Amino acid sequence: xxxxxxxxxxxxxxxxxxxxxxxxxxxxxxxxxxxxxxxxxxxxxxxxxxxxxxxxxxxxxxxxxxxxxxxxxxxxxxxxxxxxxxxxxxxxxxxxxxxxxxxxxxxxxxxxxxxxxxxxxxxxxxxxxxxxxxxxxxxxxxxxxxxxxxxxxxxxxxxxxxxxxxxxxxxxxxxxxxxxxxxxxxxxxxxxxxxxxxxxxxxxxxxxxxxxxxxxxxxxxxxxxxxxxxxxxxxxxxxxxxxxxxxxxxxxxxxxxxxxxxxxxxxxxxxxxxxxxxxxxxxxxxxxxxxxxxxxxxxxxxxxxxxxxxxxxxxxxxxxxxxxxxxxxxxxxxxxxxx
Amino acid sequence: xxxxxxxxxxxxxxxxxxxxxxxxxxxxxxxxxxxxxxxxxxxxxxxxxxxxxxxxxxxxxxxxxxxxxxxxxxxxxxxxxxxxxxxxxxxxxxxxxxxxxxxxxxxxxxxxxxxxxxxxxxxxxxxxxxxxxxxxxxxxxxxxxxxxxxxxxxxxxxxxxxxxxxxxxxxxxxxxxxxxxxxxxxxxxxxxxxxxxxxxxxxxxxxxxxxxxxxxxxxxxxxxxxxxxxxxxxxxxxxxxxxxxxxxxxxxxxxxxxxxxxxxxxxxxxxxxxxxxxxxxxxxxxxxxxxxxxxxxxxxxxxxxxxxxxxxxxxxxxxxxxxxxxxxxxxxxxxxxxxxxxxxxxxxxxxxxxxxxxxxxxxxxxxxxxxxx
Numbered sequence: 001x002x003x004x005x006x007x008x009x010x011x012x013x014x015x016x017x018x019x020x021x022x023x024x025x026x027x028x029x030x031x032x033x034x035x036x037x038x039x040x041x042x043x044x045x046x047x048x049x050x051x052x053x054x055x056x057x058x059x060x061x062x063x064x065x066x067x068x069x070x071x072x073x074x075x076x077x078x079x080x081x082x083x084x085x086x087x088x089x090x091x092x093x094x095x096x097x098x099x100x101x102x103x104x105x106x107x108x109x110x111x112x113x114x115x116x117x118x119x120x121x122x123x124x125x126x127x128x129x130x131x132x133x134x135x136x137x138x139x140x141x142x143x144x145x146x147x148x149x150x151x152x153x154x155x156x157x158x159x160x161x162x163x164x165x166x167x168x169x170x171x172x173x174x175x176x177x178x179x180x181x182x183x184x185x186x187x188x189x190x191x192x193x194x195x196x197x198x199x200x201x202x203x204x205x206x207x208x209x210x211x212x213x214x215x216x217x218x219x220x221x222x223x224x225x226x227x228x229x230x231x232x233x234x235x236x237x238x239x240x241x242x243x244x245x246x247x248x249x250x251x252x253x254x255x256x257x258x259x260x261x262x263x264x265x266x267x268x269x270x271x272x273x274x275x276x277x278x279x280x281x282x283x284x285x286x287x288x289x290x291x292x293x294x295x296x297x298x299x300x301x302x303x304x305x306x307x308x309x310x311x312x313x314x315x316x317x318x319x320x321x322x323x324x325x326x327x328x329x330x331x332x333x334x335x336x337x338x339x
Numbered sequence: 340x341x342x343x344x345x346x347x348x349x350x351x352x353x354x355x356x357x358x359x360x361x362x363x364x365x366x367x368x369x370x371x372x373x374x375x376x377x378x379x380x381x382x383x384x385x386x387x388x389x390x391x392x393x394x395x396x397x398x399x400x401x402x403x404x405x406x407x408x409x410x411x412x413x414x415x416x417x418x419x420x421x422x423x424x425x426x427x428x429x430x431x432x433x434x435x436x437x438x439x440x441x442x443x444x445x446x447x448x449x450x451x452x453x454x455x456x457x458x459x460x461x462x463x464x465x466x467x468x469x470x471x472x473x474x475x476x477x478x479x480x481x482x483x484x485x486x487x488x489x490x491x492x493x494x495x496x497x498x499x500x501x502x503x504x505x506x507x508x509x510x511x512x513x514x515x516x517x518x519x520x521x522x523x524x525x526x527x528x529x530x531x532x533x534x535x536x537x538x539x540x541x542x543x544x545x546x547x548x549x550x551x552x553x554x555x556x557x558x559x560x561x562x563x564x565x566x567x568x569x570x571x572x573x574x575x576x577x578x579x580x581x582x583x584x585x586x587x588x589x590x591x592x593x594x595x596x597x598x599x600x601x602x603x604x605x606x607x608x609x610x611x612x613x614x615x616x617x618x619x620x621x622x623x624x625x626x627x628x629x630x631x632x633x634x635x636x637x638x639x640x641x642x643x644x645x646x647x648x649x650x651x652x653x654x655x656x657x658x659x660x661x662x663x664x665x666x667x668x669x670x671x672x673x674x675x676x677x678x679x680x681x682x683x684x685x686x687x688x689x690x691x692x693x694x695x696x697x698x699x700x701x702x703x704x705x706x707x708x709x710x711x712x
Contacts, residue, residue, distance in 0.1 A: 143501055149536035162543040164553040168572045170504020170528065298420035312538055312621065332511040 002236055006120060010060065010068040011105040013075035014191045021072065021173055032077060033206025041070060046210045047075035052089055052097030057104070083200040084211045089217035094194035102187060103180050110134070110141065111176035130183045133334060134147060141179040142171040156308075179277045207279045216260055230330035233317040235259050235308050251305075251313040255328070257292045258304040262329055266274075304329050343711045344704050345379050351663050351701050352637055356399040359662055362644065363396050363635040367525075370489035371413035371427065375630045376404035379639070385630055388418045388614060405639035408630035411523070428530040429501055431537070433544075434623040435491045436519035440499055448676045450476040452707050459708055460672045477707055479678045480518045485656060488519045492651070493523060495617045501608045502573050503529070515658045516638025516645035520691075521631065534627050541624045546574065547615030549608050554578050554606045556596060566593050577615050578608070619665055642701035658682060665696035669712035 032038045051058045109122035126132050132147045152160045166173040238256040243247045261272045267289040275283045294301035307326050310316045375385030389395050403701035412431045415425035424481045451474040452459050453466035499505040505527050513521045555566035567575035583589040648654040703709035
């Protein structure tokens with residue numbers, strides 16, 4: 001693991017082993033509830049979570065050594081509060097905001113031409129945690145195409161497609177902002193998993209009130225969902241094709257079968273849809289649907305392909321109702337405004 | 340395939356496999372690969388393990404498969420079901436098929452075969468003999484098609500080497516045994532990529548999803564200096580060459596692009612796909628669990644071999660991939676298209692009984708244009 005100084009730890013507090021860090025500094029959790037000098041840190045930790053819950057990035061004060069410790073402690077206590085509250089929505093919002101915060105530091109450190117150590121640390125964090133090899137090349141950061149692809153495929157904006165990148169001899173050229181942006185999702189998952197791994201400590205009196213406040217806060221974020229009974233346009237199109245007796249492609253049949261199975265239809269409900277297909281054979285249809293459902297063969301339940309895959313097979317007929325979804329199955333769940 | 344034809348083709352395939360041991364080898368890391376084969380008039384048998392050249396040859400002689408396949412993927416347990424194989428990595432593979440190039444010459448050598456009565460005719464709506472609409476497209480390949488496919492392979496090689504940094508010695512080109520080429524990339528940093536990542540590679544190679552901003556054209560206030568230069572690497576350079584032609588025309592073209600606006604340029608990029616993008620079959624490259632025709636084996640769609648192109652520029656499939664012998668065979672041929680094999684011209688035949696060298700007879704039988712007399 002990386003060996004970090006306190007200033008670096010303040011920037012990337014999720015790299016700290018919580019219990020060990022407190023112990024090394026000579027503190028116990030109980031002291032935060034009793035020591036008047038430490039008690040404001042609980043307030044700060046609550047504030048850190050509250051800010052994250054609104055989607056804003058917590059601003060750090062990294063001026064002197066004392067403040068640096070406070071930065072790390074407030075993160076660790078925030079994790080304790082989150083664990084005690086058990087509110088997963090808050091953990092998600094917190095880890096995302098912390099990821100964005102770390103992203104800012106990583107980006108700055110990576111592009112710091114005056115301080116080689118900072119740059120090297122940022123490069124090492126990116127390499128050790130996310131297996132992306134970054135090298136500086138003039139004003140750019142170059143990474144192998146294969147490393148780039150492993151991360152960029154999670155983005156849906158066209159600018160991240162390889163074809164829209166500068167590529168040379170197996171390397172992608174990025175700015176420091178783009179290099180760090182590339183690992184945002186993984187940074188978020190990393191922080192999230194670190195929080196999930198922490199065992200929930202016993203409740204102490206001083207934490208009862210903030211934990212209760214967190215529970216109340218999390219209620220703001222429960223969003224009622226409205227389930228649409230309409231099929232997404234790709235599925236509608238596939239059904240129309242079959243009804244017209246057109247020869248729906250293998251991928252089209254796969255998409256339709258897996259979609260309908262996923263929304264809870266049974267094989268016997270789905271099979272008649274294929275009756276009009278020019279090559280319809282009841283036995284084959286049932287066999288294939290059962291196979292998709294995981295009732296035969298290796299028992300693998302096949303999942304409905306993503307919008308991206310559907311698009312690549314020319315089966316996508318997206319309308320504006322599809323905005324923001326990445327799988328046809330999400331078409332069913334449209335979120336409404338806060339109730 | 341009819342019983343008599345089947346016997347002739349099977350015997351010819353068996354003889355080929357017996358006579359050409361030198362062409363038939365298992366690929367490297369054999370024990371990690373999945374093999375499969377198909378027999379004439381029968382389904383696919385897969386999830387097999389073949390351990391050595393000797394095992395492979397024994398299988399070929401005893402089973403006489405119509406087609407033989409091997410995975411581009413490496414597994415811990417290649418013979419188990421898909422979910423249990425434990426996928427490790429896969430070679431990058433590309434399929435360039437002249438059928439997908441939609442060349443003008445295709446209408447001259449594509450026919451329709453009636454599935455009801457077997458009649459063969461050049462492109463028609465209904466069968467001229469029985470009026471059935473159940474028509475199957477059959478095509479013979481011509482030199483122009485092969486030359487078109489070669490151009491695509493060269494474009495592909497250039498992108499693989501220049502853009503993706505793949506070493507030339509890790510790329511091997513094979514004739515597919517029918518109408519195109521198979522390109523393999525081994526020992527590259529792309530081995531471990533999954534299907535999703537390979538899809539993005541495919542889009543890159545085919546020049547799909549390119550946006551105007553990449554080539555300097557912003558929606559608002561485009562800057563002349565952002566447009567690419569002819570000497571740029573990758574797609575910026577290729578697009579630049581395509582649009583500007585030469586350095587001297589760059590300035591004038593940029594003025595025109597900016598005045599025509601964003602969406603016109605977007606459409607122009609879209610239209611460029613077929614010319615500058617490489618026309619590969621995207622599904623082949625995206626699939627990391629495919630079993631792909633084995634090099635050295637015969638293709639039952641033609642009776643030609645899938646074979647490594649030692650000298651790609653000079654490679655002539657009608658000469659270099661035709662290994663069936665020239666024993667005289669009597670067939671009834673109904674082939675409205677001319678073709679050349681081993682430097683000999685054949686066709687056209689209108690339901691006539693003729694005596695032909697076996698390689699030509701097998702070629703027509705495999706294509707569905709002849710039957711044994």
